[in-house]
Amino acid sequence: MLDYSFFAPRQIVFGWGRRAELATHAARFGRRALLVSGSRTLEANGSVEELSAKLRAAGLEVLSFQAATREPEVRDVDRLAAEFRALEPAGGDVVIAVGGGSTIDLAKAAAALATNRHGESVVDFLEGVGRGLQIMQPPLPLIALPTTAGTGAEATKNAVISSNTHAALKGDSVTAANPIPPYKKSLRSELMVPSLVLVDPELTVTLPPGVTALTGMDAITQLIESYISRRATPIPQALCVQGLKLAIPALPIAVQEGSSRAAREAMAHAALLSGIALANSGLGFAHGVAAALGVTCQIPHGLACAVLLPAALHVNLSVCTRQFAELERLFDPDCGHDTVAANAFIERIESLCALLEIPSRLRDLGVRQDQLAELVPGSRGNSMSGNPRDLSDQKLTQLIEGLW
Numbered sequence: 001m002l003d004y005s006f007f008a009p010r011q012i013v014f015g016w017g018r019r020a021e022l023a024t025h026a027a028r029f030g031r032r033a034l035l036v037s038g039s040r041t042l043e044a045n046g047s048v049e050e051l052s053a054k055l056r057a058a059g060l061e062v063l064s065f066q067a068a069t070r071e072p073e074v075r076d077v078d079r080l081a082a083e084f085r086a087l088e089p090a091g092g093d094v095v096i097a098v099g100g101g102s103t104i105d106l107a108k109a110a111a112a113l114a115t116n117r118h119g120e121s122v123v124d125f126l127e128g129v130g131r132g133l134q135i136m137q138p139p140l141p142l143i144a145l146p147t148t149a150g151t152g153a154e155a156t157k158n159a160v161i162s163s164n165t166h167a168a169l170k171g172d173s174v175t176a177a178n179p180i181p182p183y184k185k186s187l188r189s190e191l192m193v194p195s196l197v198l199v200d201p202e203l204t205v206t207l208p209p210g211v212t213a214l215t216g217m218d219a220i221t222q223l224i225e226s227y228i229s230r231r232a233t234p235i236p237q238a239l240c241v242q243g244l245k246l247a248i249p250a251l252p253i254a255v256q257e258g259s260s261r262a263a264r265e266a267m268a269h270a271a272l273l274s275g276i277a278l279a280n281s282g283l284g285f286a287h288g289v290a291a292a293l294g295v296t297c298q299i300p301h302g303l304a305c306a307v308l309l310p311a312a313l314h315v316n317l318s319v320c321t322r323q324f325a326e327l328e329r330l331f332d333p334d335c336g337h338d339t340v341a342a343n344a345f346i347e348r349i350e351s352l353c354a355l356l357e358i359p360s361r362l363r364d365l366g367v368r369q370d371q372l373a374e375l376v377p378g379s380r381g382n383s384m385s386g387n388p389r390d391l392s393d394q395k396l397t398q399l400i401e402g403l404w
């Protein structure tokens with residue numbers, strides 16, 4: 001029985017060197033460009049200034065904003081949204097985000113808050129915290145130029161925002177005596193999907209090997225988790241197949257030989273596909289636990305996903321044998337019956353992690369034993385709800401302890 005909905009960014013422009021077309025596209029949207037940049041490397045080597053110059057030459061006024069280098073926090077979003085609001089944005093303004101997933105998420109959230117003035121802070125709109133307000137007005141139009149190949153944030157409808165302070169918030173149920181603990185939550189609305197996604201893989205050639213490896217593993221984790229998600233549907237699954245076929249062989253090359261155009265193109269394309277897939281299908285165990293590791297132990301997203309992916313495969317093997325076998329046959333069509341093929345796929349991913357020197361245990365990331373109990377409730381977010389296998393608290397505790 002076929003029954004599904006599917007959505008994706010309205011326009012995607014993909015190709016080596018195609019950032020040169022940014023000004024032409026931006027000019028269609030407006031007169032003022034609110035340029036949010038998060039890549040210190042591309043600022044230092046002149047790439048960001050080159051984009052600004054082209055925007056000005058196309059008749060746009062350029063206002064520049066620098067994103068912090070951390071994953072976006074409530075205070076970062078509120079600050080940028082206040083700056084946007086102070087500009088009294090109207091028709092003719094376009095936000096341009098140049099950076100990794102953190103910068104794109106920050107810009108997405110601020111673009112949404114700029115036009116949704118019924119909330120004061122982004123907290124008012126976050127899932128599971130605050131006042132539960134919804135994004136009602138279309139955000140400022142957003143053009144996303146990813147400079148890493150990993151999160152797929154350029155194609156998703158949410159922005160992941162964290163709070164690392166125990167600060168109390170204004171509100172009825174939350175008081176100084178009853179503060180909200182640190183969290184990592186989504187601001188989510190289909191209105192938040194970027195208006196235009198411009199992927200120029202050439203922007204990723206300056207990424208150092210370590211960042212290339214971890215962001216690439218994030219994309220691969222997203223492709224696998226979306227493929228097996230309990231909310232998986234046919235179009236995203238087809239995209240996952242294409243993405244994995246490209247990314248699994250390309251990632252080690254992109255890491256070892258950063259200037260390889262073929263490898264950079266493959267990874268940028270796979271990351272984009274992973275964003276489209278996860279926005280439609282959701283994720284699973286690895287992303288669920290990764291969110292908790294981010295909140296409790298400040299482990300960066302890509303590293304957490306990379307460490308957790310092999311475990312996510314073992315956890316779901318009993319209910320996903322056929323799907324893992326399908327994925328293994330992309331690389332080895334004669335790999336035998338489903339059980340053999342599925343195990344070969346897990347070994348393939350484990351070998352990739354070993355080749356990229358991804359740590360295999362949580363203690364290697366600096367996670368303390370006394371933090372493990374906190375990881376269980378922290379893993380129960382939107383991502384975990386897509387995991388194909390139900391995991392009781394007892395089972396989850398056992399798995400997390402086993403990973404330590």
Ligand SMILES: [Zn+2]
Nearest residue numbers: 151218222305
């Ligand atoms: Zn991810």
